[in-house]
Amino acid sequence: MRRILIIEDEPNLALGLRANLEVEGYDVSVAESGEAALHSADAGRLDLVILDLMLPGIDGFEVLSRLRARGVDAPVLILSARADEIDKVRGFRAGADDYVTKPFGVMELLLRVQALLRRSSPESPSRQAWRFGDIEVDAERRSVLRAREEVALTPRAFELLLALLANAGAVMARHELLRTVWGYDSSVTTRTVDAHVAELRRKLEVNPAEPRHILTVHKVGYRLRT
């Protein structure tokens, strides 16, 4: 569960926010002052900080830079009554990731929180998976989806696809593919690669005769364009 710290001295706002965020499934704590915030930050991992700039005691910018100094790397969303550009500039320069001016819509704030969390480190370690066009490849499940529909690839073709994906964008020579997929000492013809590429195109390309992703590089090999 994602942990969010709200640093806000006005109880109504803080509690309202907290309630809304908890409905969304976040684990929320509130600090009513900069000192309290720094204390909370020491207590454990944080995934996001919502920081009001107008605080009693330590100034909001100061809180932010002290948080960063303590190694808090979580995205910080600043809440402020001041909409002047100069204030925003100061906020971003201090290391904020977003700056929302009061009054704000709760929905917008929730979505901004969501957007920030989406970009930060994922909750569960993501598995080896790729997408290109309408194709989704999951290495662990060994599955390939085309337009959400499962596509049945032969094992060799799947390995070939993985090899291309692992070097997506780069050209892979036929012999490189042979080494990667067939192993160091295989006695297989380079033309075999072509046969499997044909299978991939037939099953994954909209128009196999005019491939948009599995591209031929004449006299060299193949390249996967994502």
Place this chain on the structure above:
Amino acid sequence: MRRILIIEDEPNLALGLRANLEVEGYDVSVAESGEAALHSADAGRLDLVILDLMLPGIDGFEVLSRLRARGVDAPVLILSARADEIDKVRGFRAGADDYVTKPFGVMELLLRVQALLRRSSPESPSRQAWRFGDIEVDAERRSVLRAREEVALTPRAFELLLALLANAGAVMARHELLRTVWGYDSSVTTRTVDAHVAELRRKLEVNPAEPRHILTVHKVGYRLRT
């Protein structure tokens, strides 16, 4: 260098933004329509997208979802004239990472761009790549871009270009080029080099009859001026 795509149909705004971003050291391209944007997205890696919602042709939201469908994972900052919360909600739901309403301060926008890039994946390890004029050459992808458009070079011509790039600025004699590109024991005429140089000029020079980069050194060979 971070690559930013601006999708904006109003030239003044697009060019102003572009200039500002370029001063900050970003590599900026502009698409004036959704179609053009999708096309650009196919051409290569993007680190950030700035998307105006009001576009001719394909709707901005549609552009965003199609970009995502193509596997474009870069953060997207929406620019919009509409400040209603309902619009913002729609934008974030579509997968945007930030939403800025017009009119906006340039400074704020630059900082938001910076904040988004800071969070996204670190700059990719630099690979063997060169630029001269409006030409970009990527050895690993074996791709050549002219004004962001992919140029199709024949294999031999590409090798020749690499040889010239490897010694950019220096004169390379025809026989040196033959040795480098064709191999130690080739029985090919030196005139063959000329034929491939002609291809390079035809495809890469603005005015092939008056080359500005691939220069002839009379009685010796060729020289690439970057």
Place this chain on the structure above:
DNA sequence: AGGCGTTTTACAACTCTTTCACAAGTCTCT
């Protein structure tokens, strides 16, 4: 044996390379 996946083969289609011929340009020598 039958089914499945893999590899090879054969041929057609296609792309690239090289050479040639002539035009245009550059240099050298008087």
Place this chain on the structure above:
DNA sequence: AGAGACTTGTGAAAGAGTTGTAAAACGCCT
């Protein structure tokens, strides 16, 4: 400066080589 010799640019065309593709041959497993 001008003539002649030589060098380079360029488009076309032959042919050499590469790739796409379908089908056959092979081998493995049940």
